[in-house]
Amino acid sequence: MVIGVPKEIKNNENRVGVTPSGTMELVRHGHTVFIQQNAGLQSGFEDEEYINAGAKILPTIEEVYSTAEMIIKVKEPIEPEYKLIKKDQLVFTYFHFASGEELTNAMIASGSVCVSYETVEDSDRSLPLLTPMSEVAGRMSIQQGAKFLEKPLKGRGVLLGGVPGVLPAKVLVLGGGVVGTQAAKMAAGMGADVTILDISMKRLRYLDDVMAANVKTEFSNEYNIRKHIKDADLIIGGVLIPGAKAPKLITRDMLKDMKLGTVIVDVAVDQGGCFETTKPTTHQDPVYIIDDVVHYSVANMPGAVPYTSTLALTNVTLPYAVQLANKGWKKACNENIPLKKGLNIINGDVVYPAISEAFNLPLKDVNTYLN
Secondary structure, eight states: OEEEEOOOOSTTOOOOSOOHHHHHHHHHTTOEEEEETTTTGGGTOOHHHHHHTTOEEESOHHHHHHHOSEEEOSSOOOHHHHTTOOTTOEEEEOOOGGGOHHHHHHHHHHTOEEEEGGGOOOTTSOOTTTHHHHHHHHHHHHHHHHHHTSGGGTSOOOOTTOBTTBOOOEEEEEOOSHHHHHHHHHHHHTTOEEEEEESOHHHHHHHHHHSOTTEEEEEOOHHHHHHHHTTOSEEEEOOOOTTSOOOOOBOGGGGGGSOTTOEEEEGGGGGTOSBTTOOOBOSSSOEEEETTEEEEOBTTGGGGSHHHHHHHHHHHHHHHHHHHHHHOHHHHHHHOHHHHTTEEEETTEEOSHHHHHHHTOOBOOTHHHHO
16 A cells, blocks of 8 residues: 655644654555655654655655555644545544534545544543543643743742642642543642542542542532632643543633633643633644633644654554555454544545534444445
């Protein structure tokens, strides 16, 4: 199969779809890999490394898309890429369709085959291709939250871990999944007073067993959320419903109950955000203030640490990419149920229920394409 890896063009997206080592593995399986010139440079991988791994370099994004049967990316295509995607072209990347109607319509119109990283789902309901980026984003949410709590950045002027004789900051984590767990670990390690809210008692019991003594757990409901936001210094939104829009757990009216300079970090922004006032921001302009509450909602947080993120992403996506390339998407998805769940849009048809529900679009049974 001919595989193309374009340079990411989303604002401040420094990751790349495949590392040189991943390229070597694809070439070893007999595939031809085209890398756009300098696609890996911001992640710390030079063209020469890709050439040594067996790739061929193409100078423009247009040439990569026009040449490839399969595109491997990191972030969803944006408007300049829509017209480059061809009918029947396999596109393997994060899409987050349920929060992007324009993107959804563009991919329907393209006639391409869209396999979405974030909806590949194992039998235990874990999301193997989303997990490493959720781990990065969860840890980064605390780093960024701690920074924006500083007074010159309009925060409360609170040190996350406090100092002897001064109480530490209070951190509220909404969601005890991968993002919430990593955020809580980081915040606890910095000495903060951490509370995790989740609706799964099984998950809360697990977290209660494994977390440090400065992490508490409590069942998530509106009453408890309203109670905790009143004295929280930093709030992390880490709630995810696979392939669907995130629930709005903090509404606009709740902001008035927060302290001046509270920082809220919405890691669920790619799925529409779990705060009503969330709007996507960029690394270049990461925050905005509503009702004296600092909102951080960068839509590609792991893009700020591209070396770590690209290595972590390729570790998990490569086995699936090899299967898709070796067998073709139909056979690969027939034989691999988790990968089959990654199919979102096929030749103009929506085949993933959450996308159909989000935009009231017709839903086609994915099996009609696989049988």
